[in-house]
Amino acid sequence: MDFALVVQTILNGLANGALYAVIAAGFVLVYRATSVVNFAIAEFMLIGAYLTYTMSLFFPLLVALLLALPLAFAFGVLVERGFVRPLLGRNVVAVIMATIGLAATLDGTALILWGPDQKAMGAADISQLPKEMPNLAFSMGGVFLSSKAVWSLILALPLAILLVTLLKYSRYGVLLRAVSESETAALAMGINAPRVVAVAWGISAMMAAIGGAFLAGAAGGGGPGHHLVLLGLIVFPVAILGGFDSVPGAVVAGLLIGLVEAFSQLYLESLLPGITQAIPFLIVLLVLLFRPYGLFGQHRIERV
């Protein structure tokens, strides 16, 4: 086995996994804060990618991404205020159906606002070439890392780790954990629970925007479009493997699935075409069968 190839596959798998991790961490954050499974998470990526695209028409791409983040945060808060909060306390199935409806609404909204045409970051019309983040691709000892992989490793991965750290040690993290344990008790303690929840949605949208922007070619070779919704489905196996209510679990699971995908694409795909697409969902099946609370989820015992 070629050692350089294995190292390269590991690094690329981790880089992709970092994007999955950052999106899934935001998804799990919302679940922890509100017990709402956000089935519109892939559309959050889509909106985030389009916000980055819009900013990229006026600014260099790195600046555009940084400017898109507060907009994505505001979008997340807006969704929480306008859509999620009125549904809190309702039947879980109703909330799930509502977030599926939200996904369809956001799909349609993106189509109306940005139009159906294929787009590339920073290119206002078809004759323009795309804008990209500074090219950080490098090759060393037979190991090649693409610019996208480097950016994912230096931006997405630290952000996901930062989120985990903040949740554990910051004041907001403590407040969020309090709200997720018992919103009523948190309110009784004087915690502004609605604000904590709104911030969770905002952060989730911001994390999805980072993932969406990179998957839409912020570091080259793609564009925003509905295919992001297909890519965004990966969030669900990642979250389930991680334990669904564990942000560190989502980060670890994202990296693991990124690695498994990379090795599968390299070694299994030619033997079993389509296996790489199926593997994350096979993992989910195994997790649900043998360890339903995932890698880091709480092992709840419900007494009836």
Place this chain on the structure above:
Amino acid sequence: MKMNRRQVLKAGLAASTVYSPWMIARAQARPVKLAAILPLTGAFAFAGNAALDAFRDATDRINDAGGIGGRRFELVVEDDGYDVARGTAAFNRIVQRERPDELVFVYGNSTGLSKALAPEITRLQLPYTATSFSNELADPKTYPTIFVFGPTYNDMAGALLQQIRRQRGRGAKIFLCYSNSEFGRDPIPYIKEQSARLGFQIVGEEVTPLAIADATPIVTKLRQAQPDFVILQGYVLTVEPILVRAAREQGIRATFMGTYYSAELALMQRAGAAADGFIVAYHNAYYYDTTVPAVEQIRALRRAKGRDLSYRTTYYMGSWMAMDVIAEAMRRAAAAGKLTRPGMIEALEGLGDYNAGGQVRNLRWVNRRLPFTKLWRANVRDARFDAITDWVDGSKL
């Protein structure tokens, strides 16, 4: 008042004399319809909406010129979201709702949907074409009402293999990369079979989803296989730009090639300089090519209607061409007093003399498809595809 038999007959004759012109006029006033099932939402919404734009323009052109044999032309549109189940449901709705004497043509979407609908289309004797260029659909013995308005994917691949023979000759190394879909797999057996016959080596094969997050594992295989050519099939610029860019970044010098749905300028817009030299098989006109009479017609119509004159995509151009040809067949069928489903098939078969204004080489069907295409090379500096061949018969290898 009591009427005898003779009086009743006279009254009947008088009534029919008075009412028959009105009845005939009423029948003629019935619209002629074409139903289009398009991906207006979902991953291929860009192609579906561009096609709809072309269909609307073409509809205006037909009705501005007096319709079809005095009857108004109407478009029935359904969205399938690039989903076979939704498309099948949309098709069933259409055929149940529309009158057979009004609905004389259906334009469908995708290889998967077209293959799913083909038996029912045949049973209904419904003239049909689609966005798909699947080889299986160009089979008049099995599907006598289906037309493929261009070369099949096999023909396109054939044209690419001809180019490989010219560029490299025997021993050329080819890598195949295609999506795990009906669309992606369609020409692969043919490419393998013909490559073996022509002395080319298939040095690698990669199957991917329709969209991928990262092309590095594929590029790693390209580095190992060292191909001269990489043929991509079954994507609509969801994978090509990512792969080409990653490959160039890693120093892969192979020539990348694709078929009809890779032939859009967005390839260069998305992949940037890495797209330079990408070769595609494409059989319609590009909107920027004002030497093509059909392009001038489109521009004139849009100018007259006050519509946006900026670049129209290849998805628009292909749909405009299909509508132009279908409308001509309708006119001929109406002139022959046969504006019916069987009449449309007869008229389409007899379009060999029709001048489509440079949108296709000609309309002489070979097994219900038009096997000629051109090859084009991406020129990133000018943001265009330059023709590198004249019309090529892709079926002749």
